[in-house]
Amino acid sequence: MTLDYYYGDQAEQFSFYRIPKVLFTDSRFKDISAEAKILYGLLLDRMSLSAKNGWLDQEGRVYIVYTVEDIMDALSCASQKAMKLLNELDEKCGLIERKRQGLGKPNLIYVKNFVSAPESKFKNGENQNSGLLKIETQEFPKSKGSNTEKNNTDFNDTESFPFPSFRDGQKRESKGNDAERRAQYRELIMENISYDVLLVDLPYDKEIVEEILELIVDTVCTTKQTVRISGDDKPAEVVRSRFLKLDSEHIRFVVSCMKENTTKIKNIRQYLLATLYNASLTMTSYYAALVQHDMAEGRI
Incomplete structure (x- = not known):
């Protein structure tokens, strides 16, 4: 065959x-x-x-x-x-x-x-x-x-890593457990995005990568019911599910978007949240457009 x-x-x-x-x-x-x-x-x-x-x-x-x-x-x-x-x-x-x-x-x-x-x-x-x-x-x-x-x-965006969710009237975890849970998620996310490799491959963007990591961890570990993305309140579990699917290519894409952005970013945190949330949906079409552009220009 x-x-x-x-x-x-x-x-x-x-x-x-x-x-x-x-x-x-x-x-x-x-x-x-x-x-x-x-x-x-x-x-x-x-x-x-x-x-x-x-x-x-x-x-x-x-x-x-x-x-x-x-x-x-x-x-x-x-x-x-x-x-x-x-x-x-x-x-x-x-x-x-x-x-x-x-x-x-x-x-x-x-x-x-x-x-x-x-x-x-x-x-x-x-x-x-x-x-x-x-x-x-x-x-x-x-x-x-x-x-x-x-x-x-x-x-459908249904595939997700299992995570605890908080419901009304449900007892919150103690601060000690919260810290332990955050540390476990941080380790998982670093593994998902190949964090150490990113730091080596993007030495001049180390601060951005670190900021993105902490933002993902903050978002995944939120105890709020919703997360504001691009002016809309998204269900926290939906946002958490998407963020736990991010990998190194998504992070490279987000860093690239920040570099290529020509307008002033007033709220970096909200910009990153929106870009990370939409990364899985927009990255493929973005790179496909680049390939088509390069082909049209005779570069490939």
Whole structure:
């Protein structure tokens, strides 16, 4: 089979499953198999759709339905292998928690948020919260779980890293936990954007890169319900989701936009917030326009 090369921005035509880099860089997960980490990415994708569709228990926690058959289809494996991967995520590291429904109904799966959880909370072969969950509803359609393809998630901004959200009347974390949570998110974001590499590649823009990092951390860790972007109040969880998807190329794009901007920027913070928020949507078209311009000028 002979395959062609990618040209320009052709690689952007695909949709992707997102697997957190931390699963490959954090020592806590070094003993987890690559296949189990891939499965975690699939479960994250399904979880975001469940949240959108309101699949929450009485405590507001998102759950999903992802059967052994779903795993077999997605990973092209046998049932024994699918069960082994589920057990690895559940019993070995606590990245998920399964809740039995009985009466022939599929298990509910809770995808765990490991960013804000201290290491001591990770399970060691123990299901810590089993039997304590109260499910609001156990009525599901006859089809297997929720189908992300049929719901067009390829074109929705639903893929997100798990993060704690604050609801009215919910007790806020202590200052100590807030500081720990901020430090964990800061480490995650630095990894996402390849921070150390950016500082080497952009030595004259170090202050801008540092300011962008801190702004992303501030925004991701906000306890407010909304974040003001370009004069509009956006839901904080939507903004947080987008900011946790930013990578080094997005940061390079934002820095480039600042350099090329010819008008006076009155509010740097708001300018950066808007540019970061829209980076994933505008970067591809921006570079495509540059390529077309260079082609027209005979440069390429």
